[in-house]
Amino acid sequence: MIEDINRDVFVRIQTDLLVVGDSIMTDRHHASNGNYEDNDPQNQIGGIIPAFSLSGWLRHGMEKVIQERDGTACHPGEANANFRKDGVYNRDLDAGYHPKGDCLEDDDGNGCVILDLFGGFGNRPGKVMRRPIKFSPVRSSVDYTRGQAEGHYRRLNRNVVSRNEEDNREPLRNAELDAVANLDGCWHLSFRETKPEFVALLAEAIDYLDAHKTEFMHQLGGARNFGGGIVDCELVNPLYNESELRRVFDRGKGNTNKMDDKDDEWADEFLPEFKAELAARVEAES
Numbered sequence: 607m608i609e610d611i612n613r614d615v616f617v618r619i620q621t622d623l624l625v626v627g628d629s630i631m632t633d634r635h636h637a638s639n640g641n642y643e644d645n646d647p648q649n650q651i652g653g654i655i656p657a658f659s660l661s662g663w664l665r666h667g668m669e670k671v672i673q674e675r676d677g678t679a680c681h682p683g684e685a686n687a688n689f690r691k692d693g694v695y696n697r698d699l700d701a702g703y704h705p706k707g708d709c710l711e712d713d714d715g716n717g718c719v720i721l722d723l724f725g726g727f728g729n730r731p732g733k734v735m736r737r738p739i740k741f742s743p744v745r746s747s748v749d750y751t752r753g754q755a756e757g758h759y760r761r762l763n764r765n766v767v768s769r770n771e772e773d774n775r776e777p778l779r780n781a782e783l784d785a786v787a788n789l790d791g792c793w794h795l796s797f798r799e800t801k802p803e804f805v806a807l808l809a810e811a812i813d814y815l816d817a818h819k820t821e822f823m824h825q826l827g828g829a830r831n832f833g834g835g836i837v838d839c840e841l842v843n844p845l846y847n848e849s850e851l852r853r854v855f856d857r858g859k860g861n862t863n864k865m866d867d868k869d870d871e872w873a874d875e876f877l878p879e880f881k882a883e884l885a886a887r888v889e890a891e892s
């Protein structure tokens with residue numbers, strides 16, 4: 607059954623506002639011609655959202671899924687790291703984590719399912735490759751089958767003003783934030799090795815993140831206190847072919863009968879079998 611799953615899978619991501627600190631890369635130099643104004647709404651700038659924030663967001667969702675199945679997840683940090691707060695590491699270990707890499711000792715050398723997917727211990731590559739999302743404000747130029755999105759780059763300016771009355775709200779500093787508004791598109795993930803438990807964990811984590819999207823801990827990127835990073839997400843049915851994937855994003859068209867059949871097949875046959883494999887692996891690892 608797992609042979610029917612392509613190594614490339616896609617997660618639909620929709621959000622009104624995404625702020626990922628200073629790490630959005632824009633292609634504004636293409637359009638600037640020396641007279642670029644970065645807050646002009648007429649700007650047709652695209653860019654790239656790097657995978658780091660996306661990866662952390664997904665990993666956290668996956669850790670929760672493992673913990674809800676009574677397993678423990680690999681701690682993302684090194685045991686000897688200099689945590690700023692005393693006891694932080696031990697507190698995490700009590701809350702459903704095992705020390706990073708401890709899981710490598712007892713089985714086939716792949717480690718727990720989180721380490722297997724994300725890698726990172728002793729230069730070990732993870733088995734899921736997380737790609738950046740390329741976004742463009744021009745919908746017709748977005749290629750969803752290559753993990754792209756429609757999105758509108760904005761530079762936000764915030765004035766932080768003094769609270770002292772005699773200062774008359776004098777600005778103390780100006781903060782500029784890169785943001786993407788009205789993002790809708792695909793996050794492209796590739797499995798270097800496709801295992802049924804990987805696909806099940808991805809599907810469950812995306813459901814979990816969608817259900818908990820307004821919780822502070824499960825928002826994406828920065829600016830959470832300002833409503834940035836509340837993300838609607840959904841695993842696009844991995845049985846869809848490329849034209850079906852494109853159709854998901856076509857507002858003018860609904861599912862074909864064939865797509866509905868694939869949705870039933872996915873929900874009734876594939877997913878339950880993959881989830882059983884995930885359950886068995888988490889059980890064996892705890």
Ligand SMILES: [Zn+2]
Nearest residue numbers: 680709718721
């Ligand atoms: Zn582990």
